[in-house]
Structures are given as C-alpha cells and as structure tokens.
Amino acid sequence: MIAEAGHYALVLALALALIQSTLPILGAHLRDPALMNVARSTALAQLLFVALSFAALVSLHVTSDFSVVNVFENSHSLKPLIYKITGVWGNHEGSMLLWVSILALFGGLVAAFGNNLPLSLRAHVLAVQAWIASAFYLFILITSNPFLRIANPPIEGRDLNPVLQDIGLAVHPPMLYLGYVGFSISFSFAVAALIEGRIDAAWARWVRPWTLVAWIFLTLGIAMGSYWAYYELGWGGWWFWDPVENASLMPWLAGTALLHSLVVMEKRNALKVWTILLSILAFSLSLLGTFLVRSGVLTSVHAFANDPTRGVFILLILCIFIGGSLSLYVWRASALKQGGLFAPISREGALVLNNLFLTTACATVFVGTLYPLALEVLTGDKISVGAPFFDLTFGPLFVPLLIAVPFGPLLAWKRGDLLGAAQRLTVAGVAALIAVAVLWAWTRGGSALAPLAIGLAIFVIAGAFSDLAERTGLFRVPLVTALRRARGLPRSNWGTMFAHAGVGIALIGIVCETTWNSEYIGSMKPNDVARIAGYELKLDGLTQRQGPNYREMAAQFTASLDGKELSTMTPSKRSFTTRGSTTTEAALLTRGFSQLYISLGDLGGDGVIAVRIYHKPMVLLIWFGPVLMALGGMLSLSDRRLRVGAPKPAKALRGLQAAE
Amino acid sequence: MTRKQRRLTMIGGSLAVLAFAAGLVLYGLRSSIVFFSTPSMAAEQHILPGKRFRLGGLVQPGSLVCRATSVTFDVADGSAKLPVAFAGSLPDLFREGQGVVAEGALDASGVFRADTVLAKHDENYMPRDVADALKKQGHWKDDYGKQVSDNVGAPTTCEGRRVTQ
Numbered sequence: 001m002i003a004e005a006g007h008y009a010l011v012l013a014l015a016l017a018l019i020q021s022t023l024p025i026l027g028a029h030l031r032d033p034a035l036m037n038v039a040r041s042t043a044l045a046q047l048l049f050v051a052l053s054f055a056a057l058v059s060l061h062v063t064s065d066f067s068v069v070n071v072f073e074n075s076h077s078l079k080p081l082i083y084k085i086t087g088v089w090g091n092h093e094g095s096m097l098l099w100v101s102i103l104a105l106f107g108g109l110v111a112a113f114g115n116n117l118p119l120s121l122r123a124h125v126l127a128v129q130a131w132i133a134s135a136f137y138l139f140i141l142i143t144s145n146p147f148l149r150i151a152n153p154p155i156e157g158r159d160l161n162p163v164l165q166d167i168g169l170a171v172h173p174p175m176l177y178l179g180y181v182g183f184s185i186s187f188s189f190a191v192a193a194l195i196e197g198r199i200d201a202a203w204a205r206w207v208r209p210w211t212l213v214a215w216i217f218l219t220l221g222i223a224m225g226s227y228w229a230y231y232e233l234g235w236g237g238w239w240f241w242d243p244v245e246n247a248s249l250m251p252w253l254a255g256t257a258l259l260h261s262l263v264v265m266e267k268r269n270a271l272k273v274w275t276i277l278l279s280i281l282a283f284s285l286s287l288l289g290t291f292l293v294r295s296g297v298l299t300s301v302h303a304f305a306n307d308p309t310r311g312v313f314i315l316l317i318l319c320i321f322i323g324g325s326l327s328l329y330v331w332r333a334s335a336l337k338q339g340g341l342f343a344p345i346s347r348e349g350a351l352v353l354n355n356l357f358l359t360t361a362c363a364t365v366f367v368g369t370l371y372p373l374a375l376e377v378l379t380g381d382k383i384s385v386g387a388p389f390f391d392l393t394f395g396p397l398f399v400p401l402l403i404a405v406p407f408g409p410l411l412a413w414k415r416g417d418l419l420g421a422a423q424r425l426t427v428a429g430v431a432a433l434i435a436v437a438v439l440w441a442w443t444r445g446g447s448a449l450a451p452l453a454i455g456l457a458i459f460v461i462a463g464a465f466s467d468l469a470e471r472t473g474l475f476r477v478p479l480v481t482a483l484r485r486a487r488g489l490p491r492s493n494w495g496t497m498f499a500h501a502g503v504g505i506a507l508i509g510i511v512c513e514t515t516w517n518s519e520y521i522g523s524m525k526p527n528d529v530a531r532i533a534g535y536e537l538k539l540d541g542l543t544q545r546q547g548p549n550y551r552e553m554a555a556q557f558t559a560s561l562d563g564k565e566l567s568t569m570t571p572s573k574r575s576f577t578t579r580g581s582t583t584t585e586a587a588l589l590t591r592g593f594s595q596l597y598i599s600l601g602d603l604g605g606d607g608v609i610a611v612r613i614y615h616k617p618m619v620l621l622i623w624f625g626p627v628l629m630a631l632g633g634m635l636s637l638s639d640r641r642l643r644v645g646a647p648k649p650a651k652a653l654r655g656l657q658a659a660e
Numbered sequence: 661m662t663r664k665q666r667r668l669t670m671i672g673g674s675l676a677v678l679a680f681a682a683g684l685v686l687y688g689l690r691s692s693i694v695f696f697s698t699p700s701m702a703a704e705q706h707i708l709p710g711k712r713f714r715l716g717g718l719v720q721p722g723s724l725v726c727r728a729t730s731v732t733f734d735v736a737d738g739s740a741k742l743p744v745a746f747a748g749s750l751p752d753l754f755r756e757g758q759g760v761v762a763e764g765a766l767d768a769s770g771v772f773r774a775d776t777v778l779a780k781h782d783e784n785y786m787p788r789d790v791a792d793a794l795k796k797q798g799h800w801k802d803d804y805g806k807q808v809s810d811n812v813g814a815p816t817t818c819e820g821r822r823v824t825q
Contacts, residue, residue: 341663341666342666343666344666344669344670344673352670353673356673356674356677357677360677360678360681361681363681364681364684364685364688367685367689368685368688371689372693381695382695382696382697383693383694383695383696384693384694384695384696384714384763385689385692385693386692386693386694388688388691388692389688389689389692389693390688392684392687392688392691392692393681393684393685393688396680396684397677397680397681397684521729521748521749522729523729601749601750602726602749602750610729610749612748612749
C-alpha cells in the first residue's frame with residue numbers, strides 16, 4: 001500500500017511539474033499575474049508530493065518490506081536502522097528519487113522565499129525548474145521505478161553493498177546532490193534571463209546566494225567523499241582521479257568560477273554574457289556528472305549501476321538541456337547589454353584571470369575524463385587516463401592561479417595598482433620565502449618541489465591575512481580600533497579570507513601527504529612490532545567478533561612513540577555473509593593533523609596476517625582546507641547585503657512591473 | 661588604453677592560457693595514458709617488456725598461489741592466459757573466476773608484474789572492458805555474475821583457502 005502511494009505521489013508530482021512548466025510561461029507571455037502565480041503553488045505542491053514519495057520509500061526500507069524489489073535488493077532485516085535509512089539512496093533508483101526530491105526542495109525554496117523577485121522572472125525560473133523536474137520524473141517512472149513489487153515476496157533481502165554500510169553514505173550523497181542540484185537554480189535563472197532578454201546587477205544579487213549554497217554543499221560533499229574513500233577503501237588514498245570524482249570536480253570548478261564572476265556582475269554590472277554561460281555550464285556539468293555516474297558508461301570504482309536503457313535516457317536529457325540552453329544562449333546572448341569597463345589590472349581583471357584558469361582547468365579535466373570514451377567510440381582502442389595526466393595538466397594551471405589569489409582582493413575595482421598590491425604582500429612573500437628556505441634546509445636531499453609548493457601555500461594563507469590586516473589597519477592603528485574595524489568589516493570579506501586561506505591549507509596537506517608519507521607493508525604475527533616514522537606498532541592479537549549482519553576479524557595494535565604507549569588501534573576485516581563479500585575497516589590514530597593508518601590484508605594459515613601501515617603527515621589539512629572554504633562561503637552567505645536580500649530591481653525593471 | 665586595446669589584451673591573455681593548456685593536454689595524452697589489453701590481445705600484439713598497460717580478464721580458477729606478501733595468479737580470457745605477479749594485498753572482492761583489471765608491465769620472462777590490482781565493489785560486477793572483450797570472443801555468459809556468487813562455497817580467495825586448510 002505504501003509503495004503504491006509513493007508511486008502515485010510521484011505521478012502526481014510529474015503532473016504538477018508539467019503544469020508548472022507551461023502555464024507560468026504562458027502567463028508571462030500574456031502578462032497574466034494569476035497564471036504566473038501558478039508556478040508558486042505548483043512548486044510547493046510538487047515539493048509536498050515528492051517528499052511524500054521519498055518518505056514512502058524510506059518507510060519501506062525501514063520496515064524491510066521485501067515485497068518491493070528495491071528493498072529486497074538493497075536491504076536486509078538485520079541491517080542497523082541508520083543503514084536502512086541511508087540504504088534508500090545507496091542504489092540507483094533511490095538516489096535518483098533523492099535527486100528529484102532535492103530539485104523539488106530548491107524549487108519550493110525559490111517559490112517560498114522569492115517574494116521579492118519580479119513576478120515574470122520567478123515564473124520563468126520556476127518553469128525552467130519544472131522542465132528539469134519533468135524530465136527526471138519521467139526518467140524515474142519509466143526506467144528506474146523504486147516502487148516495483150515482486151510477485152512472490154522473499155523472506156530476506158540481499159543486503160546493501162557492504163562498502164556502502166558506513167556513515168559516509170548518510171552524508172556524502174545528500175551533500176553532493178545538494179551541490180549538483182543547487183546549480184539548477186542558477187541555470188534556471190540564466191535561462192529565464194535569456195528568455196526575458198534582460199539581466200542586471202539585481203539578477204546577480206538574487207543568483208549569488210543560491211550559487212553560494214550549492215557551492216558550499218558541493219565543497220563539503222566532495223571533501224566528505226574523499227575522506228570516506230580514504231578510510232573505507234583501505235588504500236589510504238584520498239583522490240584517485242577516478243571519472244566519478246572528476247564528475248564532481250568539474251561542476252565545482254565551474255561553480256567556483258561562477259561565484260567569482262557573479263561578484264563582478266553584481267558590483268560592476270560587467271561580464272554578463274560570460275556569467276550566463278558559466279551558469280549554464282555549471283549545471284550542465286552537474287547533469288554530465290549524473291549521466292557519468294548513473295549510466296554506467298565508465299569503468300569506475302563507483303559504478304554500481306549498469307543499464308544501457310537508462311544511459312540512453314539520461315543522455316537524451318543531457319542533450320536536450322545542454323543543447324537547448326546553449327542554443328538559446330547563442331540566439332539570445334547578444335540581446336543582453338554590455339556593462340562596465342575596466343582595465344586589465346583591476347579587481348575585475350583579477351577575477352577574469354581566476355575564471356580563465358578555473359575554466360581551463362575544468363576543460364582539461366573534461367578532456368581527460370571523456371577522451372577515453374570518445375576514443376573508444378571512434379577507434380575501439382581502450383585507454384585509461386589516470387593520475388599522471390591530471391597531475392601534469394592540473395598542476396601548471398593551478399600554480400599561476402594560486403600566485404594570483406592574494407593579489408585579487410587587494411586590487412581596486414576598475415583600475416588597480418599592481419605595485420601597491422605587491423608592496424602590501426611583502427610580508428606574505430617574505431613569510432613564504434622563509435618557509436621555503438627552512439623546509440629546504442630541513443629536508444635536504446629531498447624533493448625540491450615540495451618546499452616550493454608549501455611556500456606557495458604559505459603565500460596564499462599569509463596573503464589572505466594581509467588583506468584582512470590591510471582592511472582593519474592591524475599593526476598600524478591601536479589594536480582596539482583594529483578590532484572595532486574588524487567587527488564592522490562586511491562578512492563577505494571574512495568569507496573571502498577564510499576561503500582563500502582554506503585553499504592554501506588544503507595545498508599544504510596535499511603536498512605533505514604525497515611527499516612525506518611513509519608506509520609499511522608486510523605480514524605480522526602476534527607480538528611482532530612494526531616501526532614507521534618513529535612510531536612502534538605492536539600486534540597484540542587477533543579476535544573474531546560478531547556484528548549485526550557480519551562477522552569481523554579484528555587485530556589489536558598498541559601504538560607507542562619513543563617507548564611511551566599512546567593508544568590501541570583495532571583495524572578489522574568484515575565478512576558480510578549475505579553478499580559473501582568483505583570490507584576492510586581501517587584504524588586511524590590522529591596526532592595533531594597527522595594520522596597513522598592501519599588496514600588489514602589476508603589472514604595466513606599460521607596466524608600471520610598481512611598488514612598495511614601508513615604514516616600520513618598533515619593529512620587532515622586536506623579536508624580541513626575545504627571545510628574552511630565552506631565556512632568562508634557560509635560567512636559570505638550571512639553577509640547582511642545578501643541576508644536582507646536588498647535586491648532592488650533596476651529602475652527600468654520596476655517601471656515595467658508597475659505597468660503590468 | 662583604449663577600449664579596443666583592453667579587449668585585445670584580454671583576448672590575447674586568454675588565448676595564451678588556452679594554448680598553454682592545450683599543449684599540456686596534448687603532451688599529457690601522448691605521454692601518460694595507459695592502454696587496455698586482454699591476454700589474447702597481449703599475445704597478438706607482442707607488447708614489449710617494460711611497456712605499461714592494463715591487463716583485464718578473468719582470474720583463472722585454481723591458479724591463485726598465495727605467499728606471505730605476494731600472490732601470483734593467471735588472467736585468462738578463454739583463448740589465452742597470462743601469469744601475473746603482484747606484491748601487496750589483494751582487494752577485498754578479488755576472487756578466482758571473477759573479472760579483474762591489473763596495471764603494470766611484462767618482465768623479461770613474460771610474467772606480468774602488476775603494481776595495482778582492481779576488483780570492483782560489487783560481487784556481480786565485471787569490469788566493462790573485460791565484459792566487452794569476452795563478448796567479442798564469444799565467451800560471454802549472461803549468468804557470469806550469478807554463477808560466481810552461487811559458487812561462494814568453494815574457497816576462491818587466499819583467505820578462504822587458508823581457513824579451509
């Protein structure tokens with residue numbers, strides 16, 4: 001009954017989306033406020049029905065109703081409650097339902113909080129949202145219905161893929177989808193602007209908070225996914241340049257560029273056409289990411305969905321939306337009026353540089369991800385493009401970008417003073433040089449690249465602080481005055497500082513982890529001691545344990561440093577009986593920002609066990625950096641200017657509205 | 661600067677960055693990509709020792725030999741097989757009779773020295789390259805995945821073998 005109700009709610013949501021995608025546009029055309037307002041009520045109703053449908057699927061999973069195929073294939077009655085819930089989106093059908101739920105959520109939010117938007121703009125935005133929603137409802141109902149029943153219900157389910165039975169699944173996909181789908185709002189705004197042929201600084205001010213929200217979630221989602229892969233897969237790697245990871249990195253790069261170009265548009269009314277294009281690209285890349293992951297076209301560690309009909313359907317959605325929006329762009333972009341002028345050396349110029357490097361980096365990831373597919377289609381050759389390619393192309397593009405980062409906020413709008421900015425960055429530059437020199441002396445004989453890269457990171461971090469010190473007059477005026485000024489500083493300035501510092505911090509983590517990590521791979525008997533990076537790890541013994549739906553072999557290690565006992569670590573290997581598969585649960589010991597990492601291999605006949613032990617210096621900074629970036633994003637979001645909204649439509653616009 | 665000069669500076673700068681990136685991409689695609697091959701393709705093409713490639717196929721049942729920190733096994737695709745040596749521990753989902761992709765190079769004696777071995781996170785999963793290659797050669801059975809999971813009783817991993825010994 002619940003399954004049928006959920007299915008029915010989804011069909012109703014589709015019907016509402018179809019209404020929402022047509023009537024408001026007609027209303028805008030006829031200038032009929034009643035018809036335009038249909039968008040608002042249908043968007044809210046749509047959200048209600050999708051939420052009901054999603055709740056139905058969750059309740060089917062929680063009650064372990066194995067008469068539903070989706071539950072049977074992905075659940076087990078002994079599975080802990082949290083994984084019964086997260087298992088809802090640990091499979092293809094459920095994750096697509098989560099995708100549309102989030103889409104409806106964003107649509108509902110625009111409907112609920114978009115009261116200050118011009119009526120016709122809101123109608124258009126919500127209509128475009130409904131086009132996307134209709135396409136995905138159709139996709140779910142036709143190819144991936146999660147509510148299908150089995151004729152003869154089995155007594156027990158086949159359990160969720162054990163790798164996914166982890167708290168990471170509770171956080172990573174919803175975060176990532178909030179990011180992916182969040183870009184649909186800027187996409188809808190861009191398409192609406194193209195349809196209306198009108199765009200101004202107020203438009204940028206409306207779009208900016210939505211883009212920021214999406215970007216914050218995407219940043220956190222990617223970082224979370226990376227940390228999950230790090231501790232769950234048992235290889236100690238945190239980024240594999242896997243196509244699925246690239247699929248999330250591409251919208252992130254485009255979205256980061258979009259955030260920066262929106263600033264130019266809001267403040268200076270320039271770069272309009274480019275901003276529209278970026279809005280379209282960011283969401284197109286999100287759709288591409290969904291396609292890559294969901295269609296199973298890639299040989300990938302994440303590919304747990306494999307079905308060509310679905311692939312063709314999503315490819316069709318992809319072509320219609322990307323092709324359609326880009327055609328509309330080509331057709332209408334020239335109608336948008338060009339805005340303010342600026343010199344190449346200026347804040348605008350710096351932001352253009354940022355956009356240039358970010359989109360170029362995004363393009364290289366795009367080529368590296370799709371080239372193997374294209375080559376296979378064209379010539380039949382099978383190749384894999386891996387980390388060496390991305391290291392080679394990504395690195396050289398990011399170095400100049402990072403050097404430029406501290407300069408940007410110090411340049412004035414319109415016409416900047418590069419020399420002045422350089423002078424104000426002297427302290428940061430000196431700090432960076434000292435860091436390079438000290439590290440060089442300390443690691444003599446080692447890699448020369450690492451100290452330089454860390455110097456660059458220090459420059460970025462110190463540069464972010466210099467900007468703040470400059471704005472508050474720190475060290476030049478009495479501390480009290482500086483503090484008072486700091487309190488009065490717009491939150492978006494703080495946001496910029498935290499986000500930029502976060503980039504530098506992540507870079508330090510990446511460089512330290514890749515350059516100075518040490519590993520021990522060997523087999524150990526109880527009471528054997530492994531030595532790594534000054535730590536001693538003694539294997540005390542092996543025990544068998546029984547978990548709710550698995551058997552577990554755990555090893556106890558005692559970690560000590562200089563003869564002092566620190567703590568015990570218990571890595572384990574779990575065998576899931578239902579699926580006949582195993583997972584490796586690594587044990588982590590955090591010391592400052594560094595971690596010791598133990599994962600177990602196979603058990604030998606005479607109590608010998610294969611182990612992999614890693615010491616990863618500063619590894620936590622890799623994820624601490626993105627968290628700081630997201631924090632910066634949140635600070636910007638809480639800026640009074642955006643919070644109060646203060647979006648005053650341009651005068652011409654208001655005049656038009658009054659005439660309606 | 662006039663408006664035209666400004667615009668030219670911007671366009672020139674953008675083109676320079678794009679050209680630089682295009683150069684990097686072309687160089688990267690030439691130097692750092694890895695080709696995929698099955699054992700029979702490897703036999704036909706006479707791949708030179710030391711040339712890196714990805715080897716995909718099914719782990720030949722009964723060929724897995726486990727030592728303390730290294731393993732050897734054969735990768736087969738129905739018409740040919742290739743011995744593989746791997747130092748390190750195998751992924752959790754590695755099984756005899758299952759699809760596998762190994763990356764590495766041949767040594768002088770014709771043994772494939774793998775530095776990474778990938779098995780996928782699904783017991784029914786077969787690497788797509790492997791599935792395609794097998795289909796092409798007519799060795800594909802629709803119930804490959806099922807067959808393997810029905811077969812859990814027989815020890816097909818190092819661990820399973822040691823436990824039953």
